[in-house]
Amino acid sequence: MVVFRSEELDLELSFSDNVIHELQKYRQTGAKLETGGMLFTSSLVSNVVDIDLISSASDLDVRKRFGFIPNKRTAQTMIDKNYKNGFYYIGDWHTHPELSPSPSTQDLKTIKSLFRKSKHDLTFFVILILCQSNSFKNSYVALADGRIVHKCKVKTLL
Ligand SMILES: [Zn+2]
Numbered sequence: 001m002v003v004f005r006s007e008e009l010d011l012e013l014s015f016s017d018n019v020i021h022e023l024q025k026y027r028q029t030g031a032k033l034e035t036g037g038m039l040f041t042s043s044l045v046s047n048v049v050d051i052d053l054i055s056s057a058s059d060l061d062v063r064k065r066f067g068f069i070p071n072k073r074t075a076q077t078m079i080d081k082n083y084k085n086g087f088y089y090i091g092d093w094h095t096h097p098e099l100s101p102s103p104s105t106q107d108l109k110t111i112k113s114l115f116r117k118s119k120h121d122l123t124f125f126v127i128l129i130l131c132q133s134n135s136f137k138n139s140y141v142a143l144a145d146g147r148i149v150h151k152c153k154v155k156t157l158l
Helices: 017-024 072-084 105-117
Strands: 002-006 011-015 037-043 046-049 062-064 067-069 088-095 127-129 139-142 149-151 153-155
Touching: 002 139, 011 017, 011 139, 037 046, 037 072, 072 088, 088 105, 105 127, 105 139, 105 149
Parallel strands: 011 046, 088 127
Antiparallel strands: 002 011, 002 153, 037 088, 062 067, 127 139, 139 149
């Protein structure tokens, strides 16, 4: 398990070993194109949010060496399907071919506008940029509302 924490928002995101294992399959190593998907949780009641489920790219998504654009319609179908099974959509993930990724200007714009345009009761959306290295902790994780992106830090577990 790896926990990322935002001090400003007093919020923690917990990625289970299963989810990390699943994500690791998509690391952008070699000449692979960017890929991505969505993040879901089954519980929104505490300030520790468990990422319980992820989706991966569909055939209709646009994948480039530097860029990933999910198909809106297939994304919405997936969101609706998971919602019926008790999983809430809380953000997106995508890969970068970087050992310790940093968000592009477009990434930051996208997550803020996604927050504004989506219908939801959340106070934040999650953005995860999966690192190329096999240490998941080097990934970029942030919480965004319509205006501000709060970068999270790995919480050291005792
Ligand atoms: Zn990006």
